[in-house]
Amino acid sequence: xxxxxxxxxxxxxxxxxxxxxxxxxxxxxxxxxxxxxxxxxxxxxxxxxxxxxxxxxxxxxxxxxxxxxxxxxxxxxxxxxxxxxxxxxxxxxxxxxxxxxxxxxxxxxxxxxxxxxxxxxxxxxxxxxxxxxxxxxxxxxxxxxxxxxxxxxxxxxxxxxxxxxxxxxxxxxxxxxxxxxxxxxxxxxxxxxxxxxxxxxxxxxxxxxxxxxxxxxxxxxxxxxxxxxxxxxxxxxxxxxxxxxxxxxxxxxxxxxxxxxxxxxxxxxxxxxxxxxxxxxxxxxxxxxxxxxxxxxxxxxxx
Amino acid sequence: xxxxxxxxxxxxxxxxxxxxxxxxxxxxxxxxxxxxxxxxxxxxxxxxxxxxxxxxxxxxxxxxxxxxxxxxxxxxxxxxxxxxxxxxxxxxxxxxxxxxxxxxxxxxxxxxxxxxxxxxxxxxxxxxxxxxxxxxxxxxx
Numbered sequence: 001x002x003x004x005x006x007x008x009x010x011x012x013x014x015x016x017x018x019x020x021x022x023x024x025x026x027x028x029x030x031x032x033x034x035x036x037x038x039x040x041x042x043x044x045x046x047x048x049x050x051x052x053x054x055x056x057x058x059x060x061x062x063x064x065x066x067x068x069x070x071x072x073x074x075x076x077x078x079x080x081x082x083x084x085x086x087x088x089x090x091x092x093x094x095x096x097x098x099x100x101x102x103x104x105x106x107x108x109x110x111x112x113x114x115x116x117x118x119x120x121x122x123x124x125x126x127x128x129x130x131x132x133x134x135x136x137x138x139x140x141x142x143x144x145x146x147x148x149x150x151x152x153x154x155x156x157x158x159x160x161x162x163x164x165x166x167x168x169x170x171x172x173x174x175x176x177x178x179x180x181x182x183x184x185x186x187x188x189x190x191x192x193x194x195x196x197x198x199x200x201x202x203x204x205x206x207x208x209x210x211x212x213x214x215x216x217x218x219x220x221x222x223x224x225x226x227x228x229x230x231x232x233x234x235x236x237x238x239x240x241x242x243x244x245x246x247x248x249x250x251x252x253x254x255x256x257x258x259x260x261x262x263x264x265x266x267x268x269x270x271x272x273x274x275x276x277x278x279x280x281x282x283x284x285x286x287x288x289x290x291x292x293x294x295x296x297x298x299x300x301x302x303x
Numbered sequence: 304x305x306x307x308x309x310x311x312x313x314x315x316x317x318x319x320x321x322x323x324x325x326x327x328x329x330x331x332x333x334x335x336x337x338x339x340x341x342x343x344x345x346x347x348x349x350x351x352x353x354x355x356x357x358x359x360x361x362x363x364x365x366x367x368x369x370x371x372x373x374x375x376x377x378x379x380x381x382x383x384x385x386x387x388x389x390x391x392x393x394x395x396x397x398x399x400x401x402x403x404x405x406x407x408x409x410x411x412x413x414x415x416x417x418x419x420x421x422x423x424x425x426x427x428x429x430x431x432x433x434x435x436x437x438x439x440x441x442x443x444x
Contacts, residue, residue: 008443010427016434019443038431038444039424046424049410049417055316109384113400117312117319157342158386189342195383198418199346202383262434276433284432292426293433 001075003097005068006128008037009104010046011194012227017259021252022103022128028142028255029135033101040064043110055118058110062119069098069122098123101131105159105191105226112162127163129247132172139175143254146178149243151250152219153181154210154229158191165225169247173223176254182217186210194228203232204302211240211303223247234264235301272297320404323397324366327404330396333359337388337398338378349377359398366405370414379406380415 006026008019019035026033041061044054100123102108108127115121132139153170160166170181188206190196196203210233214222221243224230230246237244244264245253252259262276269275273294281289313319335355344350350358353374361375370376379402388398409415431440 010424013427013431013434016431016439035439035443039427040444042424046420048407049420051316051320051407051411114316114319118315120311156385158384161386161389189385190383191385199343199381199383202343202346202381280433284429288425288429289433292422292429296426 001068001071002032002034003072003076004031004033004099004101004131005065006033006035006101007041007103007107008035009102009107009227010038010042011231012037012103014231014263015227015246015261017261018227018230018246018248021248021257021259024257025139025248025251025255026101026128026131029132029138031101031131031135036064043104043107043115045106045110055114058115059119062115062121065100066120066122072098073122099131100125102127103227105163106194108163109159109191127165129165129168129172130163132251133168136172136175139172139251143176143251145254145256147176147250147253149179149221149250150182150217150219151179151221151223151245152184152210152214152217153223153247154193154225154233155187156191156193156225156229157187157189169223169225173247173250176250179250182214182219184213184217186213192226192228193232194226197228197232207233207236207303211236211242214242221245221250223250231263231267234261234267236303237264238268239301240303266297320407323400323404327366327396327401328363330394331359331363331398331401332394333357333363334393335359336391336393337396337401340387340391341378341382342385342387343381343383344378347374347377347381350374350381362402362405365409365412365414366401368408368412370412371405371409375405376409376415378402379409382406 006022012019023033023035041064042057043061044058047057048054102125111125151173155166173179174181186209193203196206222233222236224233224246234244236242249259249261266272266275273281273289313322333356338355338358358374358378361371362379365371365375365379382402384399386399392398406415410417431444435443
């Protein structure tokens with residue numbers, strides 16, 4: 001049983017390679033993790049317009065995490081139930097610390113603001129970038145492959161006050177040989193692009209401002225921090241002469257880890273369903289792919 | 304960042320919402336600093352020219368089950384949790400949470416339509432079938 005879970009959220013199922021790479025990078029710096037997410041480990045955010053349903057989903061996830069954390073302590077000889085009879089200080093000193101490593105800022109905020117406020121939280125939590133930053137002395141020597149990129153980061157004003165993603169991620173990427181950081185004062189509204197997509201005009205304005213900031217700095221590579229930003233920004237690669245990568249992709253390239261960003265390939269293909277391939281479409285269910293996947297991959301481009 | 308073995312602060316989300324609502328009503332002076340700091344106001348046509356203090360009072364009305372005014376409902380609808388309001392608030396009200404809880408309340412009363420998320424999880428599952436191996440689907444979901 002691993003001492004940490006990588007809680008990737010739900011919408012990350014579009015980006016299996018980011019989950020795999022995150023796991024490999026964490027393991028390379030000595031953090032053994034098991035990925036968990038999808039509908040069975042939901043923070044409730046997708047259903048929060050009906051809070052009672054969101055709460056039920058979130059509580060089930062907390063029950064799952066609590067059982068896992070108890071298992072970690074038992075496996076390591078800590079004894080979850082027995083530990084309750086010891087002082088918190090002595091228990092903390094004696095026991096391993098189960099840790100949830102988050103990816104999604106919605107999940108991270110829900111854990112802090114709701115899930116952990118109404119449930120026992122027998123585990124520590126950190127965002128992925130914090131977990132890697134803690135291990136940056138182990139990470140740096142692994143970044144041996146030069147990457148030629150003058151990168152701009154899609155940074156938002158939100159979430160950074162809770163987890164300083166806007167400073168940690170440039171610092172981590174700055175350890176990569178060959179890269180230069182195109183710093184700029186622009187910060188997009190929201191905490192990731194997801195919320196902007198449903199507000200008329202907002203996401204298009206952010207994409208225009210991002211491209212302008214990249215022109216001002218001479219950046220050739222747009223780095224996304226979160227999955228919804230990646231989902232919205234990769235379409236810019238087709239028409240605007242830039243490369244769009246997630247920050248985990250860039251670390252992986254520097255470590256020599258191979259990957260394929262299939263979602264980007266599908267989104268920017270003339271026929272996304274054909275790009276997925278008939279065999280995989282059939283395996284996933286063609287009716288479902290046509291109904292749920294194709295409209296997303298062919299949605300209009302905003303700029 | 305989470306803390307190990309944190310005490311449970313509230314019995315459930317209803318209790319949390321009630322406690323936070325009471326705290327916000329007591330702390331907020333409707334000064335409007337949160338409204339002025341919000342980067343989403345340009346995308347809220349009913350709120351753009353509204354009085355900041357009056358709009359905040361509208362949000363507090365929605366938070367307690369009222370319908371608020373058009374400006375308040377529009378502001379609630381376009382909130383994307385930028386958090387600029389929290390930095391601007393001189394009374395530590397946590398306006399970002401205030402707007403979020405107001406949206407929940409408005410969704411329940413019908414003052415603001417619910418976001419259609421009916422297909423969200425179906426989409427998540429189909430993408431998992433496309434992107435994950437069989438073993439990953441078994442182990443990760």
